[in-house]
Structure formats: structure tokens, C-alpha cells
Amino acid sequence: xxxxxxxxxxxxxxxxxxxxxxxxxxxxxxxxxxxxxxxxxxxxxxxxxxxxxxxxxxxxxxxxxxxxxxxxxxxxxxxxxxxxxxxxxxxxxxxxxxxxxxxxxxxxxxxxxxxxxxxxxxxxxxxxxxxxxxxxxxxxxxxxxxxxxxxxxxxxxxxxxxxxxxxxxxxxxxxxxxxxxxxxxxxxxxxxxxxxxxxxxxxxxxxxxxxxxxxxxxxxxxxxxxxxxxxxxxxxxxxxxxxxxxxxxxxxxxxxxxxxxxxxxxxxxxxxxxxxxxxxxxxxxxxxxxxxxxxxxxxxxxxxxxxxxxxxxxxxxxxxxxxxxxxxxxxxxxxxxxxxxxxxxxxxxxxxxxxxxxxxxxxxxxxxxxxxxxxxxxxxxxxxxxxxxxxxxxxxxxxxxxxxxxxxxxxxxxxxxxxxxxxxxxxxxxxxxxxxxxxxxxxxxxxxxxxxxxxxxxxxxxxxxxxxxxxxxxxxxxxxxxxxxxxxxxxxxxxxxxxxxxxxxxxxxxxxxxxxxxxxxxxxxxxxxxxxxxxxxxxxxxxxxxxxxxxxxxxxxxxxxxxxxxxxxxxxxxxxxxxxxxxxxxxxxxxxxxxxxxxxxxxxxxxxxxxxxxxxxxxxxxxxxxxxxxxxxxxxxxxxxxxxxxxxxxxxxxxxxxxxxxxxxxxxxxxxxxxxxxxxxxxxxxxxxxxxxxxxxxxxxxxxxxxxxxxxxxxxxxxxxxxxxxxxxxxxxxxxxxx
Amino acid sequence: xxxxxxxxxxxxxxxxxxxxxxxxxxxxxxxxxxxxxxxxxxxxxxxxxxxxxxxxxxxxxxxxxxxxxxxxxxxxxxxxxxxxxxxxxxxxxxxxxxxxxxx
Ligand SMILES: Nc1nc2c(ncn2[C@@H]2O[C@H](COP(=O)(O)OP(=O)(O)O)[C@@H](O)[C@H]2O)c(=O)[nH]1
Ligand SMILES: [Mg+2]
Numbered sequence: 001x002x003x004x005x006x007x008x009x010x011x012x013x014x015x016x017x018x019x020x021x022x023x024x025x026x027x028x029x030x031x032x033x034x035x036x037x038x039x040x041x042x043x044x045x046x047x048x049x050x051x052x053x054x055x056x057x058x059x060x061x062x063x064x065x066x067x068x069x070x071x072x073x074x075x076x077x078x079x080x081x082x083x084x085x086x087x088x089x090x091x092x093x094x095x096x097x098x099x100x101x102x103x104x105x106x107x108x109x110x111x112x113x114x115x116x117x118x119x120x121x122x123x124x125x126x127x128x129x130x131x132x133x134x135x136x137x138x139x140x141x142x143x144x145x146x147x148x149x150x151x152x153x154x155x156x157x158x159x160x161x162x163x164x165x166x167x168x169x170x171x172x173x174x175x176x177x178x179x180x181x182x183x184x185x186x187x188x189x190x191x192x193x194x195x196x197x198x199x200x201x202x203x204x205x206x207x208x209x210x211x212x213x214x215x216x217x218x219x220x221x222x223x224x225x226x227x228x229x230x231x232x233x234x235x236x237x238x239x240x241x242x243x244x245x246x247x248x249x250x251x252x253x254x255x256x257x258x259x260x261x262x263x264x265x266x267x268x269x270x271x272x273x274x275x276x277x278x279x280x281x282x283x284x285x286x287x288x289x290x291x292x293x294x295x296x297x298x299x300x301x302x303x304x305x306x307x308x309x310x311x312x313x314x315x316x317x318x319x320x321x322x323x324x325x326x327x328x329x330x331x332x333x334x335x336x337x338x339x340x341x342x343x344x345x346x347x348x349x350x351x352x353x354x355x356x357x358x359x360x361x362x363x364x365x366x367x368x369x370x371x372x373x374x375x376x377x378x379x380x381x382x383x384x385x386x387x388x389x390x391x392x393x394x395x396x397x398x399x400x401x402x403x404x405x406x407x408x409x410x411x412x413x414x415x416x417x418x419x420x421x422x423x424x425x426x427x428x429x430x431x432x433x434x435x436x437x438x439x440x441x442x443x444x445x446x447x448x449x450x451x452x453x454x455x456x457x458x459x460x461x462x463x464x465x466x467x468x469x470x471x472x473x474x475x476x477x478x479x480x481x482x483x484x485x486x487x488x489x490x491x492x493x494x495x496x497x498x499x500x501x502x503x504x505x506x507x508x509x510x511x512x513x514x515x516x517x518x519x520x521x522x523x524x525x526x527x528x529x530x531x532x533x534x535x536x537x538x539x540x541x542x543x544x545x546x547x548x549x550x551x552x553x554x555x556x557x558x559x560x561x562x563x564x565x566x567x568x569x570x571x572x573x574x575x576x577x578x579x580x581x582x583x584x585x586x587x588x589x590x591x592x593x594x595x596x597x598x599x600x601x602x603x604x605x606x607x608x609x610x611x612x613x614x615x616x617x618x619x620x621x622x623x624x625x626x627x628x629x630x631x632x633x634x635x636x637x638x639x640x641x642x643x644x645x646x647x648x649x650x651x652x653x654x655x656x657x658x659x660x661x662x663x664x665x666x667x668x669x670x671x672x673x674x675x676x677x678x679x680x681x682x683x684x685x686x687x688x689x690x691x692x693x694x695x696x697x698x699x700x701x702x703x704x705x706x707x708x709x710x711x712x713x714x715x716x717x718x719x720x721x722x723x724x725x726x727x728x729x730x731x732x733x734x735x736x737x738x739x
Numbered sequence: 740x741x742x743x744x745x746x747x748x749x750x751x752x753x754x755x756x757x758x759x760x761x762x763x764x765x766x767x768x769x770x771x772x773x774x775x776x777x778x779x780x781x782x783x784x785x786x787x788x789x790x791x792x793x794x795x796x797x798x799x800x801x802x803x804x805x806x807x808x809x810x811x812x813x814x815x816x817x818x819x820x821x822x823x824x825x826x827x828x829x830x831x832x833x834x835x836x837x838x839x840x841x842x
Contacts, residue, residue: 079796110822114798142822269795296808299824305811402826406814414828415815439793509815509828510793 021069022181023098027091027122028106029115030077031514033134035059036164037106038072041174045526046074049392050514053077053419053437056087058094065174073100076436079114081121082233085439092235095125096220101181103129104173109139109146109161112284116276119155123189126221128180129157132173136161138515143287151283156189165520194227194271198264201256202226230256231265295515299399308403315396316483319387321476324464325647327380328475329640331464334379336636338372339667341629362551365612370547373608373668374539374601377461378532384457385531386524388426393519393527397422398511405509411494412502414509417447421490424454425483426531428693432700440507446497448701449714452693453490455483457535458600462688465604469669470678478682482689489690489721501713538599547605550595554609563610568595582687582723583680583730593687599694611671679738683730690722741839744816744832746807752837754803757794794835797825804840 026034030052039046044061047054059074075094076087083089095103105122107115122129133148152159158176162169193199205226219225219239228236230253256264302311343364350360391397400422405415417438424431431451435444455463463479471478553568560566564573564587572591579585579593588610596603676684698711746752794800798820808824809817816832818825 079793082796084793084796111798113821114796114823117796117798266795270800273795273800295824299809299817303809303817305814398826402815402817405826405828415826508793508831509826510797510831511826512797513817513824513826515824 019068019182021071022101023071023073024102024104024177024181025073025075025095025098025100026104026106027075027095027118028077029079029108029111029118030512032077032106032108032115033162033164034077034106035074037104037132037134037162037170037173038074040164040167040170042070042072044072045530047527047530048523049389049397049527050395050517050519052398052512052514053087053434054392056090056433056436058090065178068178070174070178079118081118081125082228082231083235086436086444089235095122095127099125099127101128102177103127104132104177105129106132106134106164109133109135109144110142112146113273113276113280116279117273120190120192120272120276123155123157123191124221124224124227126189126224129189130173130176130180131155131157131159132164132169133159133161134164136169137163137166142291145285147283147285151279154190154279154282165523191223192272192275194268197256197259198230198268201230201253205229227268229253231268233265293515295395298516299513302396302399303402309407312400312403313484315391317476317480319384319391320480320483322387323380323383324475324479326644327383328468328647329643330379331376333633333636333640334376335372337633338368338376341633342372343368345626358555361555362548365609366547366551367544369608369612369668370550370605371539371544373465373604374461374535374543377464377601377604378535378539380460380464381457381535382528382532384460385426386528388423389524389527389531390519391422393517393524395514395516398513401511402513407491411446411450411491412498412504413443413446413494414507416509416511417443420447421451421454421487424451424456426457427534428452428454428456428697429700432697432704435704442502442504443507445705445710446494446502448704448710449497449717450490450494452697452714452718453486453493453690455486455689456600457532458694459688461601461604463685465607465668466672466676466681466685469672470676470681482685485686485725486689489725493717493721535601539601543599543601543605546595546598546602547609550602550606550609553591568610578723579687581731582726583683583734584676584687586675588675589684593691596688597692597695599696600688603688607672608668611668679733680730683726683733686729687722687726690718690725692718692722740836742833743805743818743827743835743837744810744829746805746810746837746839748807748810751804751806751840753840754799754801754805754835755838756836757799757801758831758834794831798823799825799835805837 026038028034031050031054035046035048035055038044038061039048042061042063044063046059046061053076055074055076058076061072061074063070063072073094075091078088078091080088081092081095083092094100103122103125105119107119119129119131131151133146133151136146139146146161148159148161158180160169160173160176162173164170194202202223203226206222209222209225219236220228225236225240229240232253253264301307304311346368347360347364350363391400397419401415401418403415404418408414408418417435419437420431420434423434428451431454432448435447435451438444438447463482467475467478550568553571554563554566556567560569563569568591569587571594572587572589575590575594576585576587579590584590588607591610592603592606595606672681692715698708698714701711701714702708740755743752743754799805799818803820806819807816808819813829815826815828818827
């Protein structure tokens with residue numbers, strides 16, 4: 001083993017100089033705790049989850065440390081510097097091209113050997129490196145004893161034990177990182193020695209590169225480049241403008257290939273692994289016998305061949321049930337507040353201020369009815385996000401992928417593709433980006449095409465509205481059935497795509513299953529908020545703007561008698577016949593669906609506006625006093641809390657949302673009850689589930705694939721699918737007499 | 740020697756051969772870097788070997804001891820390597836050869 005001296009970056013004279021700002025990259029294997037560690041260091045709120053592939057984009061967080069600005073860069077998890085999936089490419093490119101001032105390599109202490117294999121590759125980048133020996137608590141629980149001093153001296157870099165979730169060791173880590181960034185002392189880092197033959201070849205390639213000069217710089221240190229050339233690493237060759245059968249390359253590796261066979265890459269990897277294994281043997285003491293851990297006991301049940309899928313379906317059902325039970329009462333309360341007091345207070349205030357009638361109507365019938373209709377569903381959306389966050393944090397996510405692997409094979413994908421699909425239940429947009437964890441472009445495109453069939457949170461308001469009106473007795477189950485309908489159709493559509501657009505084998509399924517972990521309440525709440533806040537922001541900006549447009553659509557040409565004769569009314573009437581065979585051929589439904597193309601919540605906000613009776617001033621009869629109403633709001637909120645708690649603890653299957661005959665506040669629900677039957681309501685919900693993804697998803701697809709092609713395919717197949725399925729539901733239901 | 744997929748639950752084995760030594764991986768090696776620059780290159784399929792091997796990187800390499808945690812005879816299986824649980828598709832598990840170790 002030769003010890004190579006780290007070359008210092010240019011221009012740092014003194015032994016230690018205070019720098020105004022510097023960049024620390026945090027790299028390591030997936031699920032080692034990188035994002036958690038950054039959150040602990042910088043007080044950031046980067047997304048954390050207990051499954052490989054949470055971070056697919058490099059994210060950064062900044063913090064102040066004794067007068068310095070420190071930028072932490074969170075990289076997607078990587079197993080190696082020769083990337084395999086797209087998110088690994090992101091990490092690799094950053095480290096090689098941007099060259100951060102310091103690397104913090106997060107190492108999972110329970111899995112030293114494989115993590116050190118990556119550490120050895122990082123060391124070759126010749127950037128000051130600190131090992132954060134994370135999950136130190138779990139290693140302790142397993143009875144591992146790690147000699148960190150020995151590790152540090154062998155690796156020639158600092159090793160700091162940390163427990164990111166409890167902030168242990170974090171301060172020392174920051175101190176060490178600052179010291180490393182600022183000291184210009186030469187550090188002796190370990191370099192793997194690959195044997196005399198290869199080292200000789202490395203030296204000669206380095207010489208050659210020096211003569212070639214300029215065009216080869218800035219793609220990593222020369223020794224590293226030379227090694228990659230020997231490995232015929234395609235990316236490096238590409239960056240250096242060398243083709244694999246270049247003479248230069250042939251010459252350099254000729255005698256090596258002769259001596260060691262073609263596969264030099266494996267030879268180098270083996271050397272690194274041998275060294276990583278040696279380091280691990282030296283530094284780690286394992287207990288004699290291995291305990292059977294909780295994770296294994298849970299897995300024995302959850303991954304069981306027969307129980308796996310039923311258990312998964314049960315968990316899904318439980319999520320919808322709980323979402324409804326907990327959030328339902330709050331939605332009712334919120335609804336009552338918005339459509340009651342809030343509406344006539346703002347009307348009263350505006351009248352006092354002398355606002356014209358049309359402005360009052362714009363605010364009450366447009367903004368409050370429209371945005372309000374979306375806002376009242378924030379409680380269930382947040383509840384749902386909470387449960388999805390829990391699934392991610394517990395480690396069950398990766399198990400769901402495993403359990404669904406066989407079903408996914410039917411559609412030419414493997415289990416890993418199921419994770420983006422499952423995430424789609426929260427929001428389709430991050431789900432599209434999550435396809436980056438898939439290694440194969442074909443899988444990625446096929447998965448992205450199926451994502452819009454996963455019912456996202458924005459569709460929830462539509463379901464909740466209709467379920468509340470027609471199916472309150474078995475709300476959770478009806479809701480669940482819609483999500484399952486989405487999954488089943490995804491399988492069917494996927495199968496058709498596999499036979500047509502995406503021929504070929506399902507790729508190899510390899511995925512790590514992390515241990516189960518109990519997510520902490522604070523981290524659950526933070527990440528629920530991070531996910532859910534987008535709905536709030538969207539409601540306050542995008543949806544607000546659209547509802548105003550819709551109000552104009554419903555009130556122009558100026559002075560129309562009824563909304564039916566407005567512009568939007570006319571459009572709705574023109575489109576209505578298309579929907580007639582599906583059971584909802586009214587202009588109201590048609591115009592809601594049309595505006596809902598922009599975002600699915602808008603279906604509900606349009607309905608809120610469309611079904612608000614024009615000239616609702618008869619409501620203003622002897623309004624109660626403000627203080628009385630405030631008291632009423634408080635009392636009903638307490639009631640809602642009680643009801644939510646009661647729902648959770650009462651046996652499953654209890655009726656939760658009941659149509660309470662409150663005066664006035666229920667105008668939207670009453671209107672819907674008049675205009676739909678249970679059957680057409682279900683057909684309508686299915687239609688909303690299936691028809692074109694929202695605009696933002698289309699943009700995300702374009703962004704991920706660099707072409708509108710897949711977005712176009714999605715629009716086309718989904719329109720056909722939605723119409724067909726709703727048709728079958730409505731006509732089939734009518735035939736057998738459910739209508 | 741037997742394919743990894745034939746190992747029963749709770750059996751321990753040493754990996755003897757793993758496909759990366761035999762130029763395996765036409766389809767799954769190249770995946771990563773075709774998406775560089777965010778360009779959709781779905782239809783192009785460069786017939787070159789990707790310079791690394793995921794199996795190896797994830798820790799599945801000859802000489803390692805593995806324990807079968809879950810193997811139901813069909814569908815994917817779960818292995819324990821050191822402290823790490825790895826789910827593997829059956830197809831690839833048929834191509835990895837192991838030697839049983841008596842417990
Ligand atoms: N017990 C324990 N769990 C940790 C520690 N650090 C992170 N975790 C958990 O490990 C999981 C993965 O963390 P994350 O930061 O998303 O990993 P990343 O993929 O490397 O960014 C999460 O469930 C964390 O709560 C630690 O030091 N000890
Ligand atoms: Mg992360």
C-alpha cells in the first residue's frame with residue numbers, strides 16, 4: 001500500500017486561514033443518513049425517509065458557523081463512483097466536476113465493508129475527506145465495537161462517530177470539517193495500491209496526459225482519471241473525448257489486458273473490496289452470535305408469499321379509513337366556518353366599505369366559494385400526507401416494492417417501480433421525479449406513464465365531496481376502492497404498453513431493504529408539512545387566480561341572467577353531450593371537468609362557484625351577531641376534535657361523515673345530491689381519477705424526459721381510458737339496476 | 740454449487756460466481772448514463788458495457804457469505820449480507836452460484 005500525499009488546492013498559503021465561505025458535499029450509500037445529518041447540522045428540512053432513493057436531486061442547505069457561511073450539498077445516495085442509475089450520475093458529476101472543498105462521507109456503521117468500498121473511491125478524488133460514522137447507535141445495539149482511531153489512521157482521514165437522529169457527534173463533525181477546509185497542512189490519505197503492473201500503467205498514462213495538456217484537466221485528479229481509463233469507464237472516456245478503441249487507450253492497457261484478461265474493471269474493484277474488507281476486519285469487532293432482530297421477525301410476516309399482498313392492501317385501506325375518520329370532522333367544521341360566517345362577514349365588510357355588488361359577488365361567490373371549496377379539504381390531505389410520510393419513515397415502502405414485484409413483472413417492470421407509483425398517492429409530481437431511481441430508461445418512461453393513474457392528494461377533495469354526499473356510511477372503503485381501481489388499471493394499461501410500446505424484458509430487480517425504524521413525531525410532522533404546504537401555496541396563488549377567471553367565465557357576458565348562459569355555461573353545454581353516456585351530462589359537471597384539466601382540485605372549486613345560487617342575498621336575513629358566531633365556531637371545533645378522537649378509537653366501519661342538515665352551509669352538497677345519483681357520482685369520481693394528469697405533472701414529464709412525447713401519450717391514453725371506464729361503470733350499473 | 744435461488748430460508752452459503760465476471764449485463768449495465776443531459780435516448784441502445792456492476796457495488800461478490808432470509812420458491816427473494824438485507828429478482832438469483840455452508 002502506498003501512501004500518497006494529497007495535493008493541495010492552489011493559493012492557500014498559511015497553515016490555517018479563516019475563509020468566508022466554503023462548500024461541503026455530503027456523500028455516501030443510500031439510506032446512510034445523509035439528509036438527516038444535514039438537517040441536524042444546518043437546521044434544514046431536507047426530505048428524509050427510510051428507503052433508498054429519497055433524495056434524487058442534489059439539494060443544498062446553508063448555515064452560519066463562527067462567521068463563516070457553510071454550504072452543505074446533499075447528494076443522492078451512491079454505491080460507487082461509476083454510476084448505475086440516474087441519481088448516481090448526479091452525485092458523481094457533482095463530486096468530479098464541481099470539486100467541493102470538503103467531502104463528508106456518511107458511512108453506515110452497521111455496514112462497514114460496503115460503505116468503505118465507496119470511501120476508498122472517494123479518497124481517490126483527492127478532496128479532503130471526513131468519515132461520519134453514522135448509525136453508531138444501531139451498531140452499538142448490534143454489539144459492534146468499532147475502533148475509530150484505527151480506522152482514522154488507516155484511512156488517513158478523520159473519523160467522527162455520529163447519531164444523526166439525535167444530533168450526537170454533529171458539533172464535532174462541523175468543527176472537523178471547518179478545520180479540514182481551512183488548514184492547508186498536507187494530509188496523508190490512504191490510496192489503494194493496485195499492484196505494480198497497474199501502478200506502472202497509471203504512471204505512464206498520467207505522463208501522457210501531461211503532454212496532452214489542457215483538454216484533459218477539470219475532470220478529476222490525474223491518477224483517478226488514469227485509473228478510470230484503465231477501467232474503460234465510459235463516462236470518463238466520454239468526458240475526455242477518447243473513444244474506447246482509441247489507440248491511446250489500446251496502448252495504455254494493452255499489456256495489462258494481456259496479463260490480467262479483459263476485465264480490468266473487476267480486477268480494480270476486487271482490489272478495493274479486498275482492502276475494504278481488510279479495514280473492516282481490523283477496525284470492527286462483531287459479537288459471536290447474531291441476534292434475531294425485530295426487523296427479521298416483522299419481515300417474516302410482511303414479506304410472506306401469501307400474506308404480503310393482503311397485508312399491503314390492508315395497510316392502504318387503513319390509511320384511507322384513518323384519513324377519513326380523523327380529518328372528516330375537521331373538514332365539516334372548516335366548511336361550516338367558510339361558507340357560513342366567513343362568507344357573510346366579508347360580504348358585510350365590503351358592503352360597509354361601499355364596494356359594488358359585482359365585487360362582493362366576485363369575493364363571495366368566486367374567491368371564497370372556489371378557494372374555500374379546496375381549502376376545506378386540507379385536513380384530509382394533510383392526514384394522508386402524514387400516513388404516507390409514516391410509510392416512508394418506517395421502512396415499509398421498500399417492502400411494498402418487494403411484495404408487488406411479481407405483479408409488476410406482469411407489466412414488464414419490477415418492484416422498484418412501485419415506489420414512485422406509491423408516492424404518486426401523495427402527489428404525482430415528485431413521483432415523476434422519483435423515477436430517477438430506476439436504472440433503465442424504458443422502465444422510467446413506462447413508470448412515469450402509469451403514475452397519473454395513482455390517485456394524488458389533489459383528487460381527494462373531489463372524492464371527499466361526493467363520498468360525503470352519497471357514500472358516507474362506508475366512506476373509507478369507497479375511497480379505497482378508487483385507489484385500488486387506479487392500481488388495477490395501471491396494471492392493465494402497463495400490460496398493454498408492454499405488448500406494444502415497450503417490448504422487452506423486465507430488468508433486474510436489486511434493492512436494499514432498510515431495517516424498520518420508528519420515525520420520530522417531529523420528523524413526521526416536519527415532512528408532512530413540507531409535503532402538504534404545496535397544496536396550501538397552490539390554493540393561495542394558482543387556484544385563487546383560476547377561480548377568479550372562472551367567476552368571470554360565469555358572469556360574462558356582463559349581466560347574464562343565469563350562469564347557464566355565461567361563457568363557461570356555453571362551453572359546458574357544448575361539452576355536456578360527451579359526458580351524457582357516463583351519467584353526468586350536465587353543463588355544470590362538464591365545465592368543472594374542463595377547468596379541472598389545470599389541476600384536479602379545480603373541479604371542486606368550479607363546482608363551488610357553479611352551484612352557488614346567483615344572488616344569494618336572501619341569506620342575509622337576521623344574521624347572528626359576530627360574537628355569537630365566534631363562540632359557535634369554537635364550540636363546533638371542540639366538537640370536531642371529539643368526533644375525530646371518537647372515530648379513531650371506535651370500531652372500524654362506523655359511519656363517519658353524515659349529511660347533517662345544517663341550513664345554508666351545505667348548498668354545494670345539496671346541489672350535488674340533486675344532480676347526481678350514487679352511480680353517476682361513482683362514475684364521475686372514476687372519471688376524475690383517470691382523465692388527463694394535471695398541467696404540472698405534464699411539465700414534470702417534459703422536464704424529466706426532455707420531450708413532450710410522453711406527456712402527449714399520457715393525455716391520449718388517459719382520455720380514452722377515463723371515458724371507457726366511466727361508461728362501463730355507469731351503463732353497466734344501470735343495466736344491473738344499481739342506478 | 741447451486742444457484743442462489745435454490746437456497747432455502749435460513750441457509751447460509753458462500754458466493755462462488757456472480758455474473759459480472761462473464762460480461763453479463765447487456766441491458767442493465769448501460770441504463771444509467773443514457774439519461775445524461777436529460778435527453779430521452781430510449782430508442783438508442785449503445786451496445787457497450789457499462790463500466791461498473793451494481794451487484795458488486797451493492798456488496799454481492801464472490802467470497803461473501805450470505806444468508807437466505809426469504810425465499811418462497813417464486814418471485815423475488817431476500818438475502819442477508821453482513822447486516823444488509825438485499826431483495827433480488829429470481830432471474831438474477833438463478834445466475835449467481837453459491838456453495839452451501841453447514842451451519
Ligand atoms: N438509528 C439511527 N437512525 C438514523 C440515523 N441517521 C439517520 N437515521 C435514519 O435513517 C433513515 C435514512 O435517513 P436519510 O437521512 O433519509 O438517509 P439518506 O438516504 O442517506 O439521505 C431515516 O429513517 C433516518 O431517520 C442514526 O444515526 N441512527
Ligand atoms: Mg437523502
